[in-house]
Amino acid sequence: MAEIVLEGVTKRFPDGSVAVKDVDLAIADGEFVILVGPSGCGKSTTLNMIAGLEDITEGTLRIDDRVVNDLAPKERDIAMVFQSYALYPHMSVRENMGFPLRLAKVDKATVDRKVEEAARVLDLTGFLDRKPAHLSGGQRQRVAMGRAIVRDPKAFLMDEPLSNLDAKLRVQMRTQISRLQRSLGTTTVYVTHDQVEAMTLGDRVVVMRQGVIQQVGTPTELYDMPRNLFVAGFIGSPAMNFVNASLSGGLLRTPLGDLPLDDRMRGALERRDAPREVILGLRPEAFEDASLARGTGGPVVTATVDVLESLGSDAYVYFGAEGGPATSAELEELATDSGRRDTGAAAQIVARLDAATRAREGAPVELRVDLGKAHVFDPSTGVNLTRPDGTAGP
Amino acid sequence: MSTAAGPADTRPPGGAGPGRRTKGRAALSAGARQERRLGWLLCAPAVLVMVAVTAYPIGYAVYLSLQRYDLRFPARAEFVGLSNYGAVLSSPYWWDAFWVTLFLTVVSVAIELVLGMGLALVMHRTLFWRGTVRTAVLIPYGIVTVVAAFSWQYAWTPELGYLAELLPSGEAPLTEQWPALWLIVLAEVWKTTPFMALLLLAGLALVPEETLKAAMVDGATAWQRFTQVVLPLMKPAILVALLFRTLDAFRIFDNIYVLTSGAHGTGSLSILGYNNLFTALNLGIGSAISVLIFLCVGIIAFTFVKLFGAAAPGAEVGR
Amino acid sequence: MSAAGRTHATRWGVVNVVVVLYALFPVWWIAALSFKDPGTLTDGDYIPRKWTWENYRGIFETSEFTRALVNSIGIALIATTIAVALGTMAAYAVARLRFPGKQVLIGMSLLIAMFPPISLVSPLFDIERSIGVFDTWLGLIIPYMTFSLPLAIYTLSAFFREIPWDLEKAAKVDGATPAQAFRMVIVPLAAPGVFTTAILVFIFCWNDFLFAISLTSTESARTVPAAIAFFTGSSQFQQPTGSIAAAAVVITVPIVVFVLLFQRRIVAGLTSGAVKG
Numbered sequence A: 001m002a003e004i005v006l007e008g009v010t011k012r013f014p015d016g017s018v019a020v021k022d023v024d025l026a027i028a029d030g031e032f033v034i035l036v037g038p039s040g041c042g043k044s045t046t047l048n049m050i051a052g053l054e055d056i057t058e059g060t061l062r063i064d065d066r067v068v069n070d071l072a073p074k075e076r077d078i079a080m081v082f083q084s085y086a087l088y089p090h091m092s093v094r095e096n097m098g099f100p101l102r103l104a105k106v107d108k109a110t111v112d113r114k115v116e117e118a119a120r121v122l123d124l125t126g127f128l129d130r131k132p133a134h135l136s137g138g139q140r141q142r143v144a145m146g147r148a149i150v151r152d153p154k155a156f157l158m159d160e161p162l163s164n165l166d167a168k169l170r171v172q173m174r175t176q177i178s179r180l181q182r183s184l185g186t187t188t189v190y191v192t193h194d195q196v197e198a199m200t201l202g203d204r205v206v207v208m209r210q211g212v213i214q215q216v217g218t219p220t221e222l223y224d225m226p227r228n229l230f231v232a233g234f235i236g237s238p239a240m241n242f243v244n245a246s247l248s249g250g251l252l253r254t255p256l257g258d259l260p261l262d263d264r265m266r267g268a269l270e271r272r273d274a275p276r277e278v279i280l281g282l283r284p285e286a287f288e289d290a291s292l293a294r295g296t297g298g299p300v301v302t303a304t305v306d307v308l309e310s311l312g313s314d315a316y317v318y319f320g321a322e323g324g325p326a327t328s329a330e331l332e333e334l335a336t337d338s339g340r341r342d343t344g345a346a347a348q349i350v351a352r353l354d355a356a357t358r359a360r361e362g363a364p365v366e367l368r369v370d371l372g373k374a375h376v377f378d379p380s381t382g383v384n385l386t387r388p389d390g391t392a393g394p
Numbered sequence B: 001m002s003t004a005a006g007p008a009d010t011r012p013p014g015g016a017g018p019g020r021r022t023k024g025r026a027a028l029s030a031g032a033r034q035e036r037r038l039g040w041l042l043c044a045p046a047v048l049v050m051v052a053v054t055a056y057p058i059g060y061a062v063y064l065s066l067q068r069y070d071l072r073f074p075a076r077a078e079f080v081g082l083s084n085y086g087a088v089l090s091s092p093y094w095w096d097a098f099w100v101t102l103f104l105t106v107v108s109v110a111i112e113l114v115l116g117m118g119l120a121l122v123m124h125r126t127l128f129w130r131g132t133v134r135t136a137v138l139i140p141y142g143i144v145t146v147v148a149a150f151s152w153q154y155a156w157t158p159e160l161g162y163l164a165e166l167l168p169s170g171e172a173p174l175t176e177q178w179p180a181l182w183l184i185v186l187a188e189v190w191k192t193t194p195f196m197a198l199l200l201l202a203g204l205a206l207v208p209e210e211t212l213k214a215a216m217v218d219g220a221t222a223w224q225r226f227t228q229v230v231l232p233l234m235k236p237a238i239l240v241a242l243l244f245r246t247l248d249a250f251r252i253f254d255n256i257y258v259l260t261s262g263a264h265g266t267g268s269l270s271i272l273g274y275n276n277l278f279t280a281l282n283l284g285i286g287s288a289i290s291v292l293i294f295l296c297v298g299i300i301a302f303t304f305v306k307l308f309g310a311a312a313p314g315a316e317v318g319r
Numbered sequence C: 001m002s003a004a005g006r007t008h009a010t011r012w013g014v015v016n017v018v019v020v021l022y023a024l025f026p027v028w029w030i031a032a033l034s035f036k037d038p039g040t041l042t043d044g045d046y047i048p049r050k051w052t053w054e055n056y057r058g059i060f061e062t063s064e065f066t067r068a069l070v071n072s073i074g075i076a077l078i079a080t081t082i083a084v085a086l087g088t089m090a091a092y093a094v095a096r097l098r099f100p101g102k103q104v105l106i107g108m109s110l111l112i113a114m115f116p117p118i119s120l121v122s123p124l125f126d127i128e129r130s131i132g133v134f135d136t137w138l139g140l141i142i143p144y145m146t147f148s149l150p151l152a153i154y155t156l157s158a159f160f161r162e163i164p165w166d167l168e169k170a171a172k173v174d175g176a177t178p179a180q181a182f183r184m185v186i187v188p189l190a191a192p193g194v195f196t197t198a199i200l201v202f203i204f205c206w207n208d209f210l211f212a213i214s215l216t217s218t219e220s221a222r223t224v225p226a227a228i229a230f231f232t233g234s235s236q237f238q239q240p241t242g243s244i245a246a247a248a249v250v251i252t253v254p255i256v257v258f259v260l261l262f263q264r265r266i267v268a269g270l271t272s273g274a275v276k277g
Helices: A043-051 A093-103 A108-121 A137-149 A167-184 A195-201 A219-224 A229-234 A263-271 A329-338 B019-065 B083-089 B092-125 B130-142 B145-156 B162-166 B177-204 B209-217 B222-250 B254-259 B269-280 B283-307 C003-034 C054-061 C063-096 C102-113 C117-131 C137-162 C166-173 C178-207 C210-214 C224-231 C241-271
Strands: A004-012 A018-027 A032-036 A058-063 A078-081 A155-159 A187-192 A204-209 A212-217 A241-248 A251-254 A257-260 A277-282 A287-289 A300-304 A307-310 A314-320 A348-354 A364-369 A374-377
Touching: A004 A043, A018 A043, A018 A058, A018 A212, A032 A043, A032 A195, A043 A078, A043 A155, A043 A187, A043 A204, A078 A137, A078 C166, A093 A108, A093 A137, A108 A137, A137 A167, A167 A195, A187 A195, A195 A219, A204 A219, A204 A229, A212 A219, A212 A229, A229 A277, A229 A329, A229 A374, A241 A348, A251 A277, A257 A300, A263 A374, A300 A314, A314 A364, B019 B283, B019 C063, B019 C102, B019 C117, B019 C137, B083 B283, B092 B130, B092 B177, B092 B222, B092 B269, B092 B283, B092 C003, B130 B177, B130 C003, B130 C241, B145 B162, B145 B177, B145 B254, B145 C003, B145 C224, B145 C241, B177 B222, B177 B254, B177 C003, B177 C241, B209 B222, B222 B283, B254 B269, B254 C224, B269 B283, B269 C117, B269 C210, B283 C117, C003 C241, C054 C063, C054 C241, C063 C102, C063 C137, C063 C178, C063 C224, C063 C241, C102 C137, C117 C137, C117 C210, C137 C178, C137 C210, C166 C178, C178 C241, C210 C224, C224 C241
Parallel strands: A032 A187, A032 A204, A078 A155, A155 A187, A287 A348
Antiparallel strands: A004 A018, A004 A058, A204 A212, A241 A251, A241 A277, A251 A257, A277 A374, A287 A364, A300 A364, A307 A314, A314 A348
16 A cells, blocks of 8 residues: 655657656545546556656656655556456466466465455456456456456556446446455556546546646546636536636626626636636536526526437436637547537537426527536636635646 | 657757756666667667678679679679670560560469459358368468479370370470460469468458448449459558569569470570579679569569559558 | 258358369379379379389488488578577567667568569579588578568568567566566467468478579589479489479478468468558
């Protein structure tokens, strides 16, 4: 068990490109930390640097107060689970799981005992003598996990360990990993591009973009108080809606209609010297069917429903907003990453309503906007202007 | 992903921070440099040997080809410029051999392509015995060419062979130019079609089964599926197979040597070069022929790559 | 099975038989010849009427053949060993390391593989006589490098590219030293490719004829294919047909054994890299 501390860690490749830039991160003993971000954001490189598979260009990496920059992976006492599982094809499951122990010259009886123990935990007992080629995807994944846990290492590093599994299995394994980590209490750094995985698994989530940490926080913090447009757009599914807006008087003029600012927003905007043109961010659940009006207060806007998706528990209502979608470099990147740009869905606004809504496709619906859940962003810097002060950053 | 380490990594580290930080940077550069040095070191022996066994002899051949150099009179060697080339190119022997080689190359490669495609389809689609068929097909390719050539020679020798018996008595096909050329083509085709088929088979395996199903659903007949879906998708594989085989066929020697010894107007360029060296013992002329054959092969390769865009296989090696 | 299914199967059966016959017939024919006695040699039958080992006994009694067999085996083995050893180093670098000049190496070996051997015969004839390796094993091993080394580099780098190098990382994280990672993980994975390449290179060396007849003049280095060609003139009174057939069968046996045992791998090796997946 260990504490992992990164200070000013930077990775520059020989061709001059910077994959990771000045990352500061302190991971507490036993903590489960997720690195998340779109592909190419530097999360895997960061993990590889912690593992010792890539050199650290600048900065220091400490594991348990010991600088390990120049230590070989073998000397760091960490275990890693790879996306491809990286099982040794010429070894049986038993040999695969026992490999790190054999390398560490552990006596045979202990190796056998630990392997069997791990196999029991992971439900692999019946497969110990098979070769990886004769296992299903889920079983291979568990063998990879097993190879990591038999060593009882200081930390687990996991590089998208579930991304090769089908959706259903992924959810099951997610719970299993979570349970396993909690029972072992081993410090874990987990890399994924899937924000749902990030939100459900981690004690803390680190959102990265272009090699730079955007925000570190608990899943709730990231969801409710995103520091910038990128985090706001990346976390949450369906994603936050963004529309162009301008501040004038006490009003926020948006394609949805004019929305009066509440005290919280006005105060924050004034304090931060907000520009006139801003981007308004509303999560789908910031809308409510006005005719069901359980909430109180808040302005009401009218929109014509394009598409209605009924999920039983909720209903998603899609409608267009005049003036097109809000644009910024960060939103562009998000749209490209999620494929929304290709489908043109970025131009739509989605509202999550109670399943009892009477909204119908093609018909207008009155929506109450909960401005308490609204965010206002600076289009040029992407900074969330309405984020409460005093919240820990970054 | 490109793996070539550009010149960028020799650049001095820009904006390096104070002491502790620059250390890591230096270590990385050292790592990259080390990797590069190791790469060169590992390749060096192979490169040196390849240069020694090919580049040097070819260079020497060019030098010899500019000399009058007869092995019977080695003392009378002297520089004669391009006159050896003039002698070769104005000789009917060269042109006869050239046309024979061209004929053999074009005809056998064309037949091999068609047969090889058929064979590849059989290997790809057959319902059973797949392993047996592939093993059987490998045998002609693996067999020593000289052995196969003798087998064919005996088959066509009157009074001895099973195939000669099928001909009207008194026919000796290997002693007449055209029949002999066709028999050489036959021997060549038998021996190398399997190789062609295997390369094409590898190409066939790359045609996604779903694409074929889609074409079937779209109403394409088997022939349309083959010509409009399979062939275009296989084009790179076909071009590579053609390139390999054309260059290989152009240097045909073993089959002709055994079947006819190049008599009766069946000698290829390789036979011409060999005979010149060992019967005329003229190294100057022989070297000129060597260089000219080398140029022909170069032109063929160049044509394939430029005209048909045959990607040199392995050219886009990366990780 | 339905009637349509049966005709389908029958059709494939016929096609398969045709293919197998096509491939094996000339081989069968020369094998049949080798077992015929001189009296029935010219009967043109596909099956010897009277089987005899006489032709084999005959060739193994002459040093002309046995010496050639030793030469063939020795030269092919040494050339293969050198080519595979040098090729493995180069192919590892190509598949695994980043260094400038990699493309040049690949291009160069491809170019050299396409060399017309006759272009090398004239200069090598002169060079080898002047440095005294003409008509020696070394005199043939040298030119064999021209095709065996590119073949080895090419095939091996295709095989090595298939190795999931992630495993090396995994092994390092699992606590292996670089040497352990290489020995316990990479070598077992690379061995089949190296082995297959060795077989292919051996077959190519075994098959050579042009260098063998050009760069040898006596029994001391002449390989079997060249020796067979010279059987023809060995006796005026006896047709060498039976001897040639027997010798041909002898040098075909190893090839057939290789093909039977390693069919799948040889196919993979021959087509590796030629077609990109």
